Amino acid sequence: MLLNRILVADDEESMRWVLSKALRKKGFTVDLARDGEEALRLIQSNEYDLAILDIKMPGFTGLELLDKVRELKHDLLMVIMTAEASMKNAVEAMKRGAYDYITKPFDLDVIDAIIEKVHKAREITSQMTILREELKERYHLEKNIIGNSPAMREVYKTIGKVAPSDVTVLVQGESGTGKELIARAIHFNSKRIGKPFIALNCAAIPKDLLESELFGFEKGAFTGAVERKLGKFEQANGGTIFLDEIGDMPLDLQAKILRVLQEKEVTRTGGSQNIAVDVRIVAATNQNLEELVRKKQFREDLFYRLNVVPIQLVPLRERKEDVPLLVDYFLQNACAELEVSPKKCSPEAMALLTTHSWPGNVRELENTIKRAVILSSDPLLTPSDFPGLRARQTGSEATAADDLSLEALVDMKLRASLTNLDKMESGDIYNLVLKQIERPLIRFVLEKTRGNQVKGAEILGINRNTLRKKIQELGIELRKD
Numbered sequence: 001m002l003l004n005r006i007l008v009a010d011d012e013e014s015m016r017w018v019l020s021k022a023l024r025k026k027g028f029t030v031d032l033a034r035d036g037e038e039a040l041r042l043i044q045s046n047e048y049d050l051a052i053l054d055i056k057m058p059g060f061t062g063l064e065l066l067d068k069v070r071e072l073k074h075d076l077l078m079v080i081m082t083a084e085a086s087m088k089n090a091v092e093a094m095k096r097g098a099y100d101y102i103t104k105p106f107d108l109d110v111i112d113a114i115i116e117k118v119h120k121a122r123e124i125t126s127q128m129t130i131l132r133e134e135l136k137e138r139y140h141l142e143k144n145i146i147g148n149s150p151a152m153r154e155v156y157k158t159i160g161k162v163a164p165s166d167v168t169v170l171v172q173g174e175s176g177t178g179k180e181l182i183a184r185a186i187h188f189n190s191k192r193i194g195k196p197f198i199a200l201n202c203a204a205i206p207k208d209l210l211e212s213e214l215f216g217f218e219k220g221a222f223t224g225a226v227e228r229k230l231g232k233f234e235q236a237n238g239g240t241i242f243l244d245e246i247g248d249m250p251l252d253l254q255a256k257i258l259r260v261l262q263e264k265e266v267t268r269t270g271g272s273q274n275i276a277v278d279v280r281i282v283a284a285t286n287q288n289l290e291e292l293v294r295k296k297q298f299r300e301d302l303f304y305r306l307n308v309v310p311i312q313l314v315p316l317r318e319r320k321e322d323v324p325l326l327v328d329y330f331l332q333n334a335c336a337e338l339e340v341s342p343k344k345c346s347p348e349a350m351a352l353l354t355t356h357s358w359p360g361n362v363r364e365l366e367n368t369i370k371r372a373v374i375l376s377s378d379p380l381l382t383p384s385d386f387p388g389l390r391a392r393q394t395g396s397e398a399t400a401a402d403d404l405s406l407e408a409l410v411d412m413k414l415r416a417s418l419t420n421l422d423k424m425e426s427g428d429i430y431n432l433v434l435k436q437i438e439r440p441l442i443r444f445v446l447e448k449t450r451g452n453q454v455k456g457a458e459i460l461g462i463n464r465n466t467l468r469k470k471i472q473e474l475g476i477e478l479r480k481d
C-alpha cells in the first residue's frame with residue numbers, strides 16, 4: 001500500500017517550506033498547518049497516512065496533539081519533531097503514542113527512512129489483515145460444519161472436490177440437515193471467495209414476486225416499479241447463488257434458470273437487454289426431484305443440469321454418532337452467545353439426546369440445546385432439562401424413576417466405558433460389546449423359562465441350536481433345578 005497524503009504541522013514557515021517541497025517532490029500530497037488547532041482540524045476532516053508534528057506550537061503542542069488524536073481513536077501515525085535532543089521529550093513522545101521522533105535540524109534522509117519504515121509496516125499490516133480475514137472465513141467454515149460420521153466425511157470430501165470448479169451442485173436432504181451450510185462451504189472453499197454468496201428460498205417468496213427477485217426489473221416494468229432493481233443473479237455476479245427449495249420453483253421460471261445455466265445471461269423484467277452474469281449455482285431441495293420430474297412438475301433438462309454433482313445429506317437420526325459432537329458445539333455456542341458460564345450435558349442427558357429421532361434434524365437439536373441453556377441455571381444439564389424429549393421418548397410406557405429406553409441406557413453405559421476408544425488396541429470391540437449384551441439377555445430369558453431352552457429360543461426368536469451354541473460360547477451357567 002502506498003503512502004499518499006502527509007500532514008506537516010510547524011509554526012516555523014521555513015520548516016514547513018523545506019518539508020513540503022521535499023515531500024511533494026517525492027510525489028506526496030502535503031497539507032500544512034501553522035499551529036496545533038489547525039493541525040487537529042485537518043486531521044479530523046482528512047485521511048492522512050502520516051503526520052509530522054512540531055513539539056512546540058501555538059494552540060496545542062505536538063504532545064497534546066498526540067493525546068487528542070488518540071482520544072479520537074485515530075490510528076494515524078505521527079512523528080514528533082523536537083528542537084532539543086533531550087531524552088525527556090523523546091520518551092514523552094513515544095509514551096504518548098508517537099510513531100517516531102526526530103531532532104532538528106535533521107537531514108532529509110531521516111524523513112525518507114521514516115517513510116520507508118511506515119511503508120513497510122503498512123504493507124505488513126495489510127497482509128496481516130488479509131490473512132486474518134482469510135483465517136476468519138476458514139475458521140468460520142470449519143467451526144460451522146460439525147460431524148465425523150462416515151456420511152458427513154463423504155460430504156466433506158465431495159465439497160473439497162467440487163468447490164474449486166464452477167460445477168453446479170444439488171444438495172438434497174430433509175429440512176434442517178444443513179443444506180445452506182454446505183452451500184456456503186462450497187462457496188468459501190472456491191475461488192469465488194470474496195465475491196457475494198446470495199441465498200434465496202424459492203418457497204418463501206410468493207410465486208409472482210420470485211421472477212423479479214431473481215432477475216430484477218427495469219423502471220416502469222410494472223405499476224410500482226419506480227426504480228430499476230437488480231435481481232439476485234446480478235447481485236451474485238462473480239459469486240455463488242444458493243437456490244433453496246428449488247422444487248418449489250414454477251415451471252416457467254425453471255426455463256429461465258435453465259437459460260442462465262446455458263447462456264450465462266439474464267434479462268430484467270421489462271427490459272430487452274441481455275446482461276451477462278457469471279454465477280455459480282448451488283441448488284437445494286428437501287423434495288424428491290426425480291419424483292417431481294416424473295410428475296412433470298420439474299423440468300427434466302433442468303434437473304440434469306443442476307444435478308451435475310449431487311450431495312445427499314443424511315438425516316440426523318441416521319448418523320447418531322454426530323449428536324454428541326453437535327451437542328457440545330451448540331452448548332458452547334449458546335453459552336457464549338447468551339453470556340452464561342459454560343454448561344455440560346450429563347451422560348444420561350447425552351444418551352437421551354442421542355436416541356431422540358430429531359425429525360427437525362440439526363436445526364431442532366440446535367434449538368433444543370439453546371432452550372435448555374436458557375432455562376437451566378445448573379452447569380450440568382440432565383434429562384429433566386429436556387422435558388419435551390422425555391415425554392416423547394418414554395410415552396405411556398414411562399415406569400422407572402429414570403425412565404430411559406434400553407437403547408439410551410446401553411448407549412450411556414457404552415459411552416462411559418469406551419471413553420478411550422481411540423486409544424484401545426483391541427480390534428474385537430464389536431464382539432466384546434455384543435457378548436456383554438447377549439449374555440444378560442439370554443440369562444434373563446432362561447431364568448424366565450426356568451431353563452427351558454426350547455421355550456427360550458422361541459421367545460428370543462432364534463433357532464434352538466443357535467441358542468445352545470451361544471450358551472456354550474458365552475459360558476452361561478444353566479440352572480440346576
Ligand SMILES: Nc1ncnc2c1ncn2[C@@H]1O[C@H](COP(=O)(O)OP(=O)(O)OP(=O)(O)O)[C@@H](O)[C@H]1O
Binds near residue numbers: 182244362
Ligand atoms: N453439520 C452441522 N454442523 C453445525 N451446524 C449445523 C450442521 N448442520 C446444520 N447446522 C445448523 O442447523 C441449522 C439449519 O441448517 P441449514 O439452514 O443449513 O439447514 P437446511 O437443510 O438448509 O434447512 P431448510 O431445508 O429448512 O432450509 C443452522 O443453524 C445450521 O447452522
